[in-house]
Amino acid sequence: MADDLQGGLIGCGYFARNHLNGWREVEGAGIVSLCDQDQEALGQAASDFGIPEQYTDPQAMLESEDLDFVDVVTQAPSHRFLVELVAASGAHVICQKPFAPTLDDARSMVVACNRAGVKLMVHENFRWQRPMRELYEVVSSGAIGEPFFARVEFRSAWDVYANQPYLATDERFIVYDLGIHLLDLARFFLGEVEQLYARSQRVNPDIRAEDVATIVMDVAGGKTCVVEASYASKLEHEVFPQTLIKIEGERGAAVLGRDYALSVTNEAGTETRAVPPHTFDWSESPGQAIQDGVVSIQRHWVECLRTDAEPETSGSDNLRTLELVFGTYRSAEERSVYRTERSLGSW
Ligand SMILES: NC(=O)c1ccc[n+]([C@@H]2O[C@H](COP(=O)([O-])OP(=O)(O)OC[C@H]3O[C@@H](n4cnc5c(N)ncnc54)[C@H](O)[C@@H]3O)[C@@H](O)[C@H]2O)c1
Known part of the structure; x- marks a missing residue:
């Protein structure tokens, strides 16, 4: 449609296929050029998705196309350059996670987008999966009372290196790549973190960095959250890419269990129902939950642009998730407690 928002996409690698499939599901916006x-x-993405406008140079795309927004789907080291380039062109920008390799880079992007008057959303999609939204509804309805504890768990032995070989060779792995989603979920469900203590391990001898991490966090209001991430867990049930969550409150508990079973226990007893991810004709097992999250966050983005609202996972919001990632590495390395900037009164 003529009044659809016109988007460009930079980075046509492995994960961009989910973005490009996702954009086709979203009303009111479309991707008109690729870089x-x-x-x-x-060339492969352009022919698979029928997008004729192709560029190898982001600057050339921004100069030639009249874009409302740009979707950046490259790896983190390129984000600052690309996001700031897009902001300078006046287009709104979505940036894949991890937002940046350093907090300085992340802050710089937030400032650049603020100065340019454009919106910036980090594509932090786990909280947008349908099972997560259903769990959030239960907790915010008061059905389990005020939460005091959560465990956010992702344990798998899935061969993630096949599609993303850089995960085996990068100097940081599971916290930076996957734990970042779990830390964001912890914030989504419980609130802001005051301090944390973390342990990390490298179990697979064929990779460079850590593939297991365990994080215990003090959350504002006296709550506790345990985050567990592992790609070295050879378990009875391989549940990749499911995140299992238990939240306990003063009245009961809500548990997102295996195969998207959501159980709610309180004084009325226990009720269990299935909350599977939304699927599309391009959804592929077992990644449906991830693909569901992609479509939902894209719809959220379009809604934010249409209504001039701040995205839930805006750049400035994501600084807090990113701080937990770097705080986890510091804690694990120094065997020390990491106190967040929030707890130190810096924000
Ligand atoms: N949200 C999720 O669930 C999820 C899942 C997988 C990957 N990701 C993230 O998506 C991002 C991309 O991952 P991927 O596996 O698709 O990476 P990839 O390496 O397969 O693809 C990145 C593409 O970007 C291109 N590129 C890099 N710098 C560029 C530049 N300056 N200008 C133009 N093109 C450039 C590369 O040529 C490559 O084709 C990563 O940050 C990754 O963490 C997110």
Whole structure:
């Protein structure tokens, strides 16, 4: 439609296929041009998704196209350059997670977008999966009373290195790549973190960095949250990419269990129902929950642009999730408690 928001997408690699499939589900916006410095990746995505406008240079795309927004789907080291380039062009910008390799880079992008008067959303999609939204509804309805404890668990032995070989060779792995989603979920369900203590391990000898992490967090209001991430867990049930969550409150508990079973226990007893992710004709097992999260966050973005609202996972919101990632590394390395800037009164 003529009044659809016009988007460009930079980075046509592995995960961009989910974005491009997702954009086709979203009313009111479409991707009209693609950019990748790798001609082969660019050509493949352009032909698979029927998008004729192709660029190997982001600046050329921004100068030639009249874009309302740009979806940046590259790896983190390129984010600051690309996000600031897009902001300078006057287009709104979505940036994949991890937002940045350093907090300084992340803050710089937030400032650049604020100065340019454009919206910035980090594509932090786990909280947008349908099972997470259903769990959130239960907790915020008061059905389990005020939460005091949560466990957010992702334990798997899935071969993630097959599609993302860089995960085996990067100097940081599970906290930076996956734990970041779990830390964001912890914030989503319980609130802001005051301090944390973390342990990390490298179990798989064939990779460079940590593939297991355990984080215990003090959350504002006297709550406790345990976050567990592992790609070294050879368990009876391989549940990749399911995140299992238990939240206990003063009246009962809400548990998102295996195969998207949501149980709510309180003085009325226990009720269990299935809350599977939304699926599309392009959804692929077992990644449906991830793909569901992609479509939902894209719809949220369009809604924010249409109504001039702040995205839930805006750049400035994501600084808090990112701080927990770096705080986890520091705590694990120094075997010390990391106190967040919030607890120290810096924000
Ligand atoms: N949210 C999720 O659930 C999820 C899942 C997987 C990956 N990701 C994230 O998505 C991002 C991309 O991951 P991927 O596995 O698709 O990476 P990838 O390496 O397969 O693809 C990135 C593409 O970006 C291109 N690129 C890099 N710098 C560029 C530049 N300056 N200009 C133009 N093109 C450039 C590369 O050529 C490549 O084709 C990562 O940050 C990753 O963490 C998110």
